[in-house]
Amino acid sequence: MKIQLEDILKNGVAEIESADDLKTLDDLRIKYLGKSGALTTILRGMKDVAPEQRREIGSLANSVRENIENALSQKLADLENAKLLADMEKEKVDITEPSKGVKRGALHPLTRFNNKFMEICVEMGFTVIQGPEVETDYYNFEALNVPKNHPARDMQDSFYITDNILMRTQTSNMQIRAMEKMKPPFKVVCPGRVYRNDSDSSHSPIFNQFEALVVDENIGLKDLMMMIKEILKRLYGENIKIRVRPSYFPFTEPSIEIDATCQMCHGKGCNLCKGTGFSEFFAAGVVNPKVLEMSGIDSKKYSGFAFGPGIDRSVMVTNKIPNIKYLFKNDLRFLKQMR
Secondary structure: OHHHHHHHHHHHHHHHHHOOOHHHHHHHHHHHHOOOOHHHHHHHHHHHOOHHHHHHHHHHHHHHHHHHHHHHHHHHHHHHHHHHHHHHHHOOOOOOOOOOOOOOOOOOHHHHHHHHHHHHHHHOOOEEOOOOOEEEHHHHOHHHOOOOOOHHHHHOOOOEOOOOEEEOOOOHHHHHHHHHHOOOOEEEEEEEEEEOOOOEOOEOOEEEEEEEEEEEOOOOHHHHHHHHHHHHHHHHOOOOOEEEEEEEEOOEEEEEEEEEEOOOOOOOOOOOOOOOOEEEEEEEEEEOHHHHHHOOOOOOOOEEEEEEEEHHHHHHHHOOOOOHHHHHOOOHHHHHHOO
Protein backbone atom coordinates (compact mmCIF):
# COMPACT_ATOMS: atom_id res chain seq x y z
CA MET A 1 0.00 0.00 0.00
CA LYS A 2 2.92 2.30 0.70
CA ILE A 3 4.17 1.85 -2.87
CA GLN A 4 0.67 2.52 -4.23
CA LEU A 5 0.40 5.75 -2.26
CA GLU A 6 3.81 6.92 -3.49
CA ASP A 7 2.77 6.14 -7.09
CA ILE A 8 -0.47 8.08 -6.64
CA LEU A 9 1.46 11.10 -5.39
CA LYS A 10 4.06 10.93 -8.14
CA ASN A 11 1.60 10.38 -11.01
CA GLY A 12 -1.00 12.77 -9.60
CA VAL A 13 1.35 15.72 -9.21
CA ALA A 14 2.85 15.09 -12.67
CA GLU A 15 -0.58 15.02 -14.35
CA ILE A 16 -1.75 18.11 -12.45
CA GLU A 17 1.32 20.09 -13.48
CA SER A 18 0.76 19.19 -17.13
CA ALA A 19 -2.97 20.15 -17.11
CA ASP A 20 -3.65 22.99 -19.55
CA ASP A 21 -7.28 23.90 -18.83
CA LEU A 22 -9.72 24.08 -15.92
CA LYS A 23 -11.84 21.13 -17.06
CA THR A 24 -8.84 18.82 -17.23
CA LEU A 25 -7.79 19.99 -13.78
CA ASP A 26 -11.23 19.27 -12.32
CA ASP A 27 -11.23 15.83 -13.93
CA LEU A 28 -7.91 15.11 -12.22
CA ARG A 29 -9.30 16.25 -8.88
CA ILE A 30 -12.11 13.73 -9.25
CA LYS A 31 -9.70 11.05 -10.48
CA TYR A 32 -7.50 11.25 -7.40
CA LEU A 33 -9.64 12.75 -4.60
CA GLY A 34 -13.23 12.00 -5.65
CA LYS A 35 -15.52 9.48 -3.94
CA SER A 36 -14.33 6.82 -6.36
CA GLY A 37 -10.87 8.33 -6.79
CA ALA A 38 -7.56 6.50 -6.53
CA LEU A 39 -6.68 7.80 -3.06
CA THR A 40 -10.16 7.13 -1.67
CA THR A 41 -10.08 3.58 -3.02
CA ILE A 42 -6.73 2.94 -1.34
CA LEU A 43 -7.94 4.31 2.00
CA ARG A 44 -10.91 1.94 1.98
CA GLY A 45 -8.36 -0.87 2.33
CA MET A 46 -6.89 0.51 5.57
CA LYS A 47 -8.82 -2.15 7.53
CA ASP A 48 -6.59 -4.79 5.96
CA VAL A 49 -3.33 -3.06 6.98
CA ALA A 50 -1.45 -4.64 9.85
CA PRO A 51 -2.11 -2.70 13.11
CA GLU A 52 1.58 -1.86 13.55
CA GLN A 53 1.67 -0.23 10.06
CA ARG A 54 -1.57 1.75 10.25
CA ARG A 55 0.00 4.85 11.84
CA GLU A 56 2.71 5.03 9.16
CA ILE A 57 0.32 4.33 6.26
CA GLY A 58 -2.26 6.76 7.64
CA SER A 59 0.33 9.52 7.97
CA LEU A 60 1.56 8.87 4.42
CA ALA A 61 -2.00 8.92 3.05
CA ASN A 62 -2.65 12.29 4.70
CA SER A 63 0.59 13.62 3.27
CA VAL A 64 -0.34 12.40 -0.22
CA ARG A 65 -3.77 14.06 0.03
CA GLU A 66 -2.25 17.33 1.26
CA ASN A 67 0.34 17.41 -1.52
CA ILE A 68 -2.22 16.66 -4.23
CA GLU A 69 -4.58 19.34 -2.84
CA ASN A 70 -1.72 21.88 -2.79
CA ALA A 71 -0.77 20.97 -6.37
CA LEU A 72 -4.41 21.40 -7.46
CA SER A 73 -4.68 24.78 -5.71
CA GLN A 74 -1.46 26.06 -7.22
CA LYS A 75 -2.35 24.88 -10.72
CA LEU A 76 -5.86 26.37 -10.41
CA ALA A 77 -4.35 29.74 -9.48
CA ASP A 78 -1.90 29.52 -12.39
CA LEU A 79 -4.63 28.66 -14.93
CA GLU A 80 -6.98 31.39 -13.66
CA ASN A 81 -4.18 33.94 -13.77
CA ALA A 82 -3.24 32.88 -17.29
CA LYS A 83 -6.90 33.20 -18.38
CA LEU A 84 -7.11 36.65 -16.83
CA LEU A 85 -3.96 37.81 -18.61
CA ALA A 86 -5.26 36.40 -21.90
CA ASP A 87 -8.60 38.17 -21.45
CA MET A 88 -6.86 41.43 -20.59
CA GLU A 89 -4.67 41.16 -23.67
CA LYS A 90 -7.69 40.38 -25.83
CA GLU A 91 -9.62 43.37 -24.46
CA LYS A 92 -6.63 45.68 -24.44
CA VAL A 93 -7.37 49.23 -25.55
CA ASP A 94 -4.82 51.30 -27.43
CA ILE A 95 -5.20 54.72 -25.82
CA THR A 96 -3.19 56.31 -28.64
CA GLU A 97 -5.87 55.48 -31.22
CA PRO A 98 -8.25 58.26 -32.27
CA SER A 99 -11.52 58.29 -30.35
CA LYS A 100 -14.42 56.45 -31.92
CA GLY A 101 -16.86 58.71 -30.15
CA VAL A 102 -18.82 58.25 -26.94
CA LYS A 103 -22.23 56.62 -27.11
CA ARG A 104 -24.88 58.71 -25.47
CA GLY A 105 -26.35 57.21 -22.32
CA ALA A 106 -29.95 57.30 -21.16
CA LEU A 107 -31.87 57.33 -17.91
CA HIS A 108 -32.89 53.99 -16.41
CA PRO A 109 -36.57 53.16 -17.16
CA LEU A 110 -37.35 53.26 -13.42
CA THR A 111 -35.86 56.74 -13.17
CA ARG A 112 -37.80 57.94 -16.21
CA PHE A 113 -41.13 56.72 -14.88
CA ASN A 114 -40.38 58.05 -11.40
CA ASN A 115 -39.47 61.48 -12.80
CA LYS A 116 -42.61 61.61 -14.96
CA PHE A 117 -44.87 60.69 -12.07
CA MET A 118 -43.13 63.20 -9.81
CA GLU A 119 -43.49 65.98 -12.38
CA ILE A 120 -47.23 65.31 -12.65
CA CYS A 121 -47.65 65.45 -8.87
CA VAL A 122 -45.56 68.63 -8.52
CA GLU A 123 -47.68 70.28 -11.23
CA MET A 124 -50.72 69.40 -9.12
CA GLY A 125 -49.26 71.10 -6.05
CA PHE A 126 -47.61 68.22 -4.21
CA THR A 127 -44.43 68.58 -2.12
CA VAL A 128 -41.85 65.80 -2.61
CA ILE A 129 -40.48 64.38 0.66
CA GLN A 130 -38.07 61.54 1.36
CA GLY A 131 -37.01 59.73 4.50
CA PRO A 132 -35.23 56.74 6.07
CA GLU A 133 -35.26 53.29 4.53
CA VAL A 134 -34.26 51.79 7.89
CA GLU A 135 -37.28 52.49 10.05
CA THR A 136 -38.73 51.86 13.49
CA ASP A 137 -41.62 49.48 13.98
CA TYR A 138 -43.75 52.42 15.18
CA TYR A 139 -43.53 54.45 11.94
CA ASN A 140 -43.64 51.42 9.65
CA PHE A 141 -46.57 49.66 11.33
CA GLU A 142 -48.02 50.91 14.62
CA ALA A 143 -48.66 54.53 13.58
CA LEU A 144 -50.41 53.14 10.47
CA ASN A 145 -52.94 51.28 12.62
CA VAL A 146 -51.06 47.98 12.40
CA PRO A 147 -50.27 47.04 16.03
CA LYS A 148 -48.02 44.15 16.98
CA ASN A 149 -49.48 40.70 16.14
CA HIS A 150 -51.99 42.29 13.75
CA PRO A 151 -52.82 39.85 10.87
CA ALA A 152 -52.08 42.58 8.29
CA ARG A 153 -48.38 42.25 9.09
CA ASP A 154 -48.46 38.87 7.35
CA MET A 155 -49.17 40.75 4.09
CA GLN A 156 -45.71 42.35 4.32
CA ASP A 157 -43.07 39.73 5.14
CA SER A 158 -40.41 42.04 6.56
CA PHE A 159 -36.64 42.23 6.95
CA TYR A 160 -36.05 42.93 10.64
CA ILE A 161 -32.69 44.19 11.94
CA THR A 162 -33.74 44.11 15.61
CA ASP A 163 -37.12 43.55 17.27
CA ASN A 164 -37.89 47.24 16.77
CA ILE A 165 -35.88 48.19 13.64
CA LEU A 166 -36.59 46.96 10.12
CA MET A 167 -36.19 47.82 6.45
CA ARG A 168 -39.33 49.77 5.62
CA THR A 169 -42.00 47.79 3.81
CA GLN A 170 -43.74 50.90 2.44
CA THR A 171 -43.12 54.62 2.00
CA SER A 172 -46.19 55.30 4.15
CA ASN A 173 -43.75 55.83 7.00
CA MET A 174 -43.09 59.28 5.51
CA GLN A 175 -46.79 60.08 5.46
CA ILE A 176 -46.83 59.68 9.25
CA ARG A 177 -43.76 61.87 9.62
CA ALA A 178 -45.35 64.50 7.37
CA MET A 179 -48.59 64.54 9.38
CA GLU A 180 -46.62 64.96 12.60
CA LYS A 181 -44.66 67.97 11.29
CA MET A 182 -46.88 69.72 8.71
CA LYS A 183 -49.99 71.76 9.40
CA PRO A 184 -53.02 70.96 7.20
CA PRO A 185 -53.93 71.52 4.46
CA PHE A 186 -51.03 69.89 2.60
CA LYS A 187 -50.24 67.51 -0.26
CA VAL A 188 -47.10 65.37 -0.13
CA VAL A 189 -45.68 62.63 -2.30
CA CYS A 190 -43.15 60.10 -0.99
CA PRO A 191 -41.03 58.18 -3.55
CA GLY A 192 -38.44 55.63 -2.48
CA ARG A 193 -37.20 52.06 -2.15
CA VAL A 194 -38.99 49.55 0.07
CA TYR A 195 -38.15 46.00 1.13
CA ARG A 196 -40.23 42.83 1.45
CA ASN A 197 -39.27 39.16 1.51
CA ASP A 198 -41.01 38.38 -1.76
CA SER A 199 -39.47 37.19 -5.02
CA ASP A 200 -40.92 35.87 -8.31
CA SER A 201 -41.24 37.05 -11.92
CA SER A 202 -43.36 40.05 -10.92
CA HIS A 203 -42.01 40.72 -7.40
CA SER A 204 -38.61 41.68 -6.06
CA PRO A 205 -37.28 41.87 -2.46
CA ILE A 206 -36.32 45.48 -3.24
CA PHE A 207 -38.75 47.63 -5.19
CA ASN A 208 -39.90 51.23 -5.54
CA GLN A 209 -43.06 52.89 -4.32
CA PHE A 210 -44.55 56.29 -4.94
CA GLU A 211 -47.18 57.23 -2.35
CA ALA A 212 -49.18 60.44 -2.20
CA LEU A 213 -51.10 61.90 0.71
CA VAL A 214 -53.61 64.76 0.78
CA VAL A 215 -54.98 66.19 4.05
CA ASP A 216 -57.57 68.96 3.99
CA GLU A 217 -61.07 69.85 5.13
CA ASN A 218 -64.10 68.18 3.54
CA ILE A 219 -62.30 65.80 1.17
CA GLY A 220 -63.09 62.15 0.56
CA LEU A 221 -63.39 59.30 -1.91
CA LYS A 222 -64.85 61.43 -4.70
CA ASP A 223 -61.86 63.81 -4.59
CA LEU A 224 -59.51 60.84 -4.55
CA MET A 225 -61.09 59.33 -7.68
CA MET A 226 -60.98 62.63 -9.56
CA MET A 227 -57.26 63.01 -8.81
CA ILE A 228 -56.40 59.43 -9.78
CA LYS A 229 -58.27 59.75 -13.09
CA GLU A 230 -56.37 62.92 -13.91
CA ILE A 231 -52.99 61.38 -13.07
CA LEU A 232 -53.67 58.26 -15.15
CA LYS A 233 -54.74 60.37 -18.12
CA ARG A 234 -51.51 62.35 -17.91
CA LEU A 235 -49.49 59.13 -17.63
CA TYR A 236 -51.17 57.02 -20.31
CA GLY A 237 -53.43 59.27 -22.37
CA GLU A 238 -57.09 60.28 -22.54
CA ASN A 239 -58.30 56.83 -23.64
CA ILE A 240 -57.19 55.07 -20.44
CA LYS A 241 -60.00 53.12 -18.74
CA ILE A 242 -60.14 52.34 -15.03
CA ARG A 243 -62.10 50.13 -12.70
CA VAL A 244 -62.32 50.16 -8.91
CA ARG A 245 -62.21 47.16 -6.57
CA PRO A 246 -62.83 47.20 -2.81
CA SER A 247 -59.78 46.23 -0.77
CA TYR A 248 -58.42 46.33 2.76
CA PHE A 249 -55.59 48.35 4.31
CA PRO A 250 -55.50 49.08 8.05
CA PHE A 251 -54.53 52.72 7.49
CA THR A 252 -57.38 53.62 5.08
CA GLU A 253 -61.16 53.22 5.33
CA PRO A 254 -62.63 52.67 2.83
CA SER A 255 -59.78 51.08 0.91
CA ILE A 256 -59.76 50.48 -2.84
CA GLU A 257 -57.53 49.21 -5.62
CA ILE A 258 -57.49 50.87 -9.03
CA ASP A 259 -57.04 48.82 -12.19
CA ALA A 260 -56.27 50.55 -15.49
CA THR A 261 -56.08 49.43 -19.10
CA CYS A 262 -53.27 46.86 -19.33
CA GLN A 263 -50.35 48.54 -21.09
CA MET A 264 -48.93 45.15 -22.10
CA CYS A 265 -51.87 44.28 -24.36
CA HIS A 266 -53.71 47.63 -24.41
CA GLY A 267 -56.90 46.07 -23.13
CA LYS A 268 -57.03 43.06 -25.47
CA GLY A 269 -56.22 40.50 -22.77
CA CYS A 270 -52.89 38.75 -22.06
CA ASN A 271 -51.20 36.47 -19.52
CA LEU A 272 -50.23 39.36 -17.29
CA CYS A 273 -53.79 40.72 -16.95
CA LYS A 274 -55.21 37.17 -17.06
CA GLY A 275 -57.30 38.03 -20.08
CA THR A 276 -59.22 40.84 -18.36
CA GLY A 277 -57.58 43.74 -20.21
CA PHE A 278 -56.90 45.47 -16.87
CA SER A 279 -53.78 45.57 -14.67
CA GLU A 280 -53.45 46.70 -11.07
CA PHE A 281 -51.90 50.18 -10.87
CA PHE A 282 -52.91 51.94 -7.66
CA ALA A 283 -53.70 51.09 -4.07
CA ALA A 284 -55.68 53.89 -2.45
CA GLY A 285 -58.18 54.89 0.20
CA VAL A 286 -59.46 57.49 2.63
CA VAL A 287 -57.11 57.89 5.60
CA ASN A 288 -58.39 56.09 8.68
CA PRO A 289 -59.40 58.71 11.32
CA LYS A 290 -57.41 56.74 13.91
CA VAL A 291 -54.22 57.29 11.87
CA LEU A 292 -54.94 61.04 11.72
CA GLU A 293 -55.47 61.20 15.48
CA MET A 294 -52.29 59.22 16.23
CA SER A 295 -50.37 61.74 14.11
CA GLY A 296 -51.83 64.72 15.97
CA ILE A 297 -54.46 65.81 13.39
CA ASP A 298 -58.04 66.56 14.41
CA SER A 299 -60.08 63.96 12.50
CA LYS A 300 -63.32 65.88 13.20
CA LYS A 301 -62.00 68.87 11.25
CA TYR A 302 -59.73 67.25 8.66
CA SER A 303 -59.84 64.19 6.45
CA GLY A 304 -57.41 62.81 3.93
CA PHE A 305 -56.77 60.30 1.19
CA ALA A 306 -53.70 58.41 0.06
CA PHE A 307 -52.76 56.55 -3.11
CA GLY A 308 -49.75 55.23 -4.98
CA PRO A 309 -48.54 52.89 -7.71
CA GLY A 310 -45.84 50.26 -7.56
CA ILE A 311 -43.28 51.95 -9.81
CA ASP A 312 -41.46 48.76 -10.81
CA ARG A 313 -44.55 46.84 -11.89
CA SER A 314 -45.84 49.88 -13.78
CA VAL A 315 -42.54 50.10 -15.68
CA MET A 316 -42.62 46.35 -16.28
CA VAL A 317 -46.13 46.45 -17.76
CA THR A 318 -45.60 49.65 -19.76
CA ASN A 319 -42.39 48.37 -21.37
CA LYS A 320 -43.57 44.76 -21.82
CA ILE A 321 -40.78 43.38 -19.60
CA PRO A 322 -41.41 39.67 -18.80
CA ASN A 323 -39.48 39.54 -15.50
CA ILE A 324 -39.15 42.35 -12.95
CA LYS A 325 -35.58 41.32 -12.08
CA TYR A 326 -34.35 42.67 -15.45
CA LEU A 327 -34.80 46.13 -13.94
CA PHE A 328 -32.11 45.47 -11.33
CA LYS A 329 -29.45 43.52 -13.26
CA ASN A 330 -27.77 46.54 -14.89
CA ASP A 331 -27.34 44.51 -18.08
CA LEU A 332 -26.42 46.98 -20.85
CA ARG A 333 -27.97 44.75 -23.51
CA PHE A 334 -31.33 45.12 -21.77
CA LEU A 335 -30.94 48.78 -20.85
CA LYS A 336 -30.08 49.77 -24.44
CA GLN A 337 -33.47 48.41 -25.52
CA MET A 338 -35.16 50.64 -22.96
CA ARG A 339 -33.79 53.92 -24.33
